[in-house]
Amino acid sequence: MKTMLTLAEATKLTEETARQYIENLLWPDGPVCPRCKGKNAIHVAGESARAGRFICNDCRREFTATAGTIFEGSHIPLRSWIIAFHMLCASKKGVSAKQVQRQLGLASYKTAWFMCRRIRGAMEKGPLTELLKGILERNGKMRTRAVAETAAPRLKGAIGEAVDRNAGIITDEFASAVETHPPTLEQQFDALAAQWYRETRKLSDATQIVLHPAYQKIIGMGKDALPFIFRELKRTRGHWLWALAMITRQDQAQPGQAFRQAVDSWLRWGEKIGYV
Secondary structure, eight states: OOSSOOHHHHHTOOHHHHHHHHHHHHOTTSOOOTTTOOOOEEEOOSTTSOTTOEEETTTOOEEOTTTTSTTTTOOSOHHHHHHHHHHHHHOSSOOOHHHHHHHHTOSOHHHHHHHHHHHHHHHHTSOSSOOOSSOOOOTTOOOOOOOSOOOHHHHHHHHHHHSOTTOOOOOSSOGGGSOSOOOOHHHHHHHHHHHHHHHHTTOOOHHHHHTSHHHHHHHHTGGGGHHHHHHHHHHHOOSOHHHHHHHHSOOOSOTTOOHHHHHHHHHHHHHHHTOO
């Protein structure tokens, strides 16, 4: 099953296929026990068994894919959760709880508000999928060379020959080979933004664009990223409105505004606050 669904595909999900979709996203290599992290789990069999329930053969705990997620303890259908996620992520100007209630046919505004609050809270915590442990940005250029060994002195010499002394280097391995010069916030942002631009430039689905791990990591940087986001918004007038809304918890776009007008509204606000 695909990891990204269009709205049309999401609305066609049954509760069973929605549960399978969540399981595939959460456990691409098979079920994992949320208590002991064991991977030795089997489906709970029997006519009275709840759909999607597993039992861990290591700690004997029963669990489902919703354990430890924003879906846990909710009686709202998973299909409705997935559609709501899509609505909140795909909209350039944000979606109100009232609109979620109306589009999903929910019985109460309170339920829609509860869903929106949980979804936005989850997205504030950073990427929805695990990010890479390191960031590599080469501006599209790569230089490779074989080295005889990976000892720190050898690698430091090779790196020194190819990398500018003022460059920020972020690595997930062989950290001992790199001098301890932590990248600045701007360097971190620029590396993430470049990765996001590069890996989403051929995408047309706004959901996939804003759910990209690099974009979510930028949101996770919080208000420290705002000057750089406004810089990019002014330069590219791209898909930065969702990040701004998530970080500031505001929406400067007016109802009914076209995208370009919404960008202008945000830039005016940024200039007033001092970010532009």
